[in-house]
Amino acid sequence: MEREMQKQQQEESSYTVEQLVTFNPYNPDILPDLENYVNEQVSSQTYSLDANLCLLRHYQFEPDRMSIQIVSHILIKALMAMPAPDFSLCLFLIPEKVQMEEPFKTLIVLSHYLETGRFHQFWDEAAKSRRLLEAVPGFEQAIQAYAGHVLSLTYQKVPRAVLAEAINIEGPSLDKFIEHQAVNSGWALGKGQLIVIPKNEFNHPELKKSGGDIVPLEHIARIFPILG
């Protein structure tokens, strides 16, 4: 019962922050609310790009009020939102001088590896920065989801070794992971060491909906007077 009430309170306060961002975003007084909201996103594993961009803008307007820790949390959350370009969007708002210091330098390197499909190097580097990344729960799973996404764009059947490297899981844990995906996302174990990825329009071109010759009704409506 208490947990329910806590959750509802959380929902209510995040509702209020979202309202602030929509209706009163250019008010310097909301900065503490936005910062609290970032912490909330971290602890409750939720995410709001708009609110975080709003906060980064405020930091841009008043650089003295910038909190390095909050910004690094925002960036980690943005990484977790891949394949969306949120990480770049945040970087556009962070001064160059700040980006050249830690932990931002490391985060930029991590982003680079993810953007260029270099999962092996990514997990290596991530291991070195475990303390930084562990502060944000759900990080590992989010990156694994991104890895799975890119693989499913590319392969009809992915070799087990490739999958293992991409999501940084091996051995029996990997079997469990694949089983889980089989139940929830339609993956299947194929011949040999191949895992079959469900069909989508990107790895099975025949599924691509041809929007070619569909003419919307509004366009036909234009010639009704002529036909009539």
Place this chain on the structure above:
Amino acid sequence: MSSSYDYDEADGHGQMQLSQQDVAYDPNFVPDYVKSFVVHLYRYIREKNVYEIHQMYETSFHALSDRYFKETPWPSVDAVAHYVDNDHVFCLLYREMWFRHLFARLSPTLKQRIDSWDNYCSLFGVVLHGVVNMQLPNQWLWDMVDEFVYQFQSFCQYRAKMKNKTEQEIALLGQYDKAWNVYGVLNYLQALVEKSAIIQILDREKEGLEQFTANDGYDYDGGSNVLKVLGYFSMVGLLRVHCLLGDYQTALKCLQPIDTSQQGVYFIVIGSHIATIYHYGFACLMLRRYVDAIREFNKILLHIYMIKQYHQKSSQYEQILKKNEQMYALLAICLSLCPQVNLVDETVNSQLREKYGEKMARMQKFDEEAFAIYDELFSYACPKFITPSAPSFDEPLVNYNQDAYRLQLKLFLYEVKQQQLLSGIRTFLKVYSSISLAKLANYMDVDEPTLRTILLTYKHKTRAVDSDRKIISNADIDFYIEDDMIRVVESKPVKRYGDIFLRQIIKLEGVMNNLDSIKLE
């Protein structure tokens, strides 16, 4: 539209406009032609004669400026006030034009910049209180918002050049820290959007309950169009300010109520149309939504090509041409990163080839020379980014007006470099319908694991995330991996027969109507 977007703006105190050295300027002397101008303008505004107001605003004002006020400001508002019954609102409008003329032709001092800010505060304050009962031409209302954002941008550039500031200037800056404060600027634009309820008006219009766009924004029920239209243009103002700050996501969000796939009030004034699409396209480029950017640039470049002859005499002709060139540069960038030439119209394409054909060929090589060209085009075409925060007044005083631009350029080139290997893949995909991983790795001189990462990068980079957070493909040429084979999928441009027939039916009907209306002797 404001006439100078140069980074290096003069600092004001070095220029002479009011220093009475070359040209005698007496702010209190009101020549007859000025008296006539303000008297007539005041009358037309009171009579709500929008057509005449427009003529005076667009033509007479510029003609008089060209002839008599090339190097001096117009007479001061105090001098003309008694010809117009000391009307408070008219004086605010006159002052707005006065400052706009100053910024365009001469170099404002810091004090003048601050005074102009005060004037905007008063003017917008009056409008926001809802006591304005005028109908003003859309061109004028657009120019107000456009100039407001321009002067903000100009002020940030000016303020960031601390190196040569005099003590007096620094003292003034510290004293008037609210002038052109970024919070103030954004809040005024936001207030205009909200108080005018323009978003609700546009929503209701979709359901046929409002006639805003159909009336070009004018109010035919005896009311005023000023607040509504200022609110509308303020959305474009917010789009622009957010681009200047580097927040492209929010920029697009501010523009969302306006549907750029349709004509609307933004379309009526050429300056607003260009500003809207230019910033929309630029934001899409930075969001990696290359296809959206290409579509919009294509549409507007075609539009400008058709109509620019009608604007040759306009005071904005130069600005139109400049933006035209900048958008060709941006289009060249987009097409080099996302070769979807079928999205570009014939006319635009041939212009593009002429201006940037060679550069585009070199850009697609993604070598050092290519990056230099990306740098050059981006720098030429990008908005004048600003650092919105107040300067620190500690020694040593430095110029930091280029910081914002350098950051955006750096991040942009970073993205370009990440796409370096993609063009190699594309070349091979164009040639083969299927090829084994081993063979391709061999041709590209990399090992197989590296090839796999390159292929993943290609897949990731050729997707974009649209405004609904959905993933859509940008790729002109695609593939999938089956076992050890890469199978190439080329997306052929689908001929849209339906559209072709519709267009021809309407065209033929038009021809037949024309024939019917001809009377033969």
